[in-house]
Amino acid sequence: DAGVIQSPRHEVTEMGQEVTLRCKPISGHNSLFWYRQTMMRGLELLIYFNNNVPIDDSGMPEDRFSAKMPNASFSTLKIQPSEPRDSAVYFCASRTGINQPQHFGDGTRLSIL
Amino acid sequence: QKEVEQDPGPLSVPEGAIVSLNCTYSNSAFQYFMWYRQYSRKGPELLMYTYSSGNKEDGRFTAQVDKSSKYISLFIRDSQPSDSATYLCAMSPTGGGNKLTFGTGTQLKVEL
Numbered sequence: 488d489a490g491v492i493q494s495p496r497h498e499v500t501e502m503g504q505e506v507t508l509r510c511k512p513i514s515g516h517n518s519l520f521w522y523r524q525t526m527m528r529g530l531e532l533l534i535y536f537n538n539n540v541p542i543d544d545s546g547m548p549e550d551r552f553s554a555k556m557p558n559a560s561f562s563t564l565k566i567q568p569s570e571p572r573d574s575a576v577y578f579c580a581s582r583t584g585i586n587q588p589q590h591f592g593d594g595t596r597l598s599i600l
Numbered sequence: 601q602k603e604v605e606q607d608p609g610p611l612s613v614p615e616g617a618i619v620s621l622n623c624t625y626s627n628s629a630f631q632y633f634m635w636y637r638q639y640s641r642k643g644p645e646l647l648m649y650t651y652s653s654g655n656k657e658d659g660r661f662t663a664q665v666d667k668s669s670k671y672i673s674l675f676i677r678d679s680q681p682s683d684s685a686t687y688l689c690a691m692s693p694t695g696g697g698n699k700l701t702f703g704t705g706t707q708l709k710v711e712l
Contacts, residue, residue: 529704529705530688530690532699542698543699578644585694585698592643593641594643596641
C-alpha cells in the first residue's frame with residue numbers, strides 16, 4: 488500500500504509569497520495531522536482533522552497559516568504571507584482510528600528566503 | 601521545562617553493541633508510548649507502540665515503560681549500521697494520539 492504522500496518535497500521561495508503544501512493520506516485513514524519540525528523545537532503538531540473536520544488548530548502559529556481538508560484523500564497547508572521563520576520541514580501523518588498509531592509522510596522541506 | 605525530555609546525542613556505538621535510548625516525561629496522564637525512527641530527509645517511521653507499563657519486544661528491539669518513574673526506554677540488540685538514524689519517543693494520553701508529544705530525538709550512529 489502507498490504511504491502518506493506529500494508534495495512538493497522541497498520548496499524555496501521568497502518572503503511574502505504564498506506557499507501551499509499538499510498531503511494525500513493513506514487510503515481508509517480517517518484522521519490527518521500536520522506537523523512542523525525544526526532543530527530547536529522538534530516535532531510540533533499544528534492541526535489535525537477527523538473525518539475531514541478540523542478538530543484542534545491550537546498549534547497553528549498565527550493567522551498566516553491555514554489548513555483545509557476538502558475530502559478524505561487530500562489536505563493542504565497554506566502559509567500567506569510566508570516569512571523566513573517559517574522555514575522548517577512540514578510533515579503530514581494519518582491514522583485509521585483512535586487507538587491506532589500515526590503514519591508519517593516524508594515531509595516538505597520549506598525554505599523562505 | 602519540556603513535557604518530554606530526550607538526550608539529543610549524538611550517540612556513537614560499534615556494530616553489535618546493545619543500545620539504550622531513553623526519555624523522561626512529566627505528564628502522568630500519558631498512557632500510550634511510541635518510538636519512531638527517522639532517517640535523514642525522511643519521515644518518522646513507527647518502531648514500537650506500547651500501552652501503560654511493561655515491556656514489549658519485536659525482533660532486536662525492546663521497549664520498556666516505567667510509569668512510576670515516568671521513564672521509557674528503547675533497547676536495540678546487535679546494533680547494525682542500518683540502525684543509524686534519529687530515534688524519537690512520543691507519547692499521548694489517548695491511543696494513537698490525537699496529540700502526540702514528541703521528544704526532540706536522539707541521533708544514533710552505529711559504526712563498522
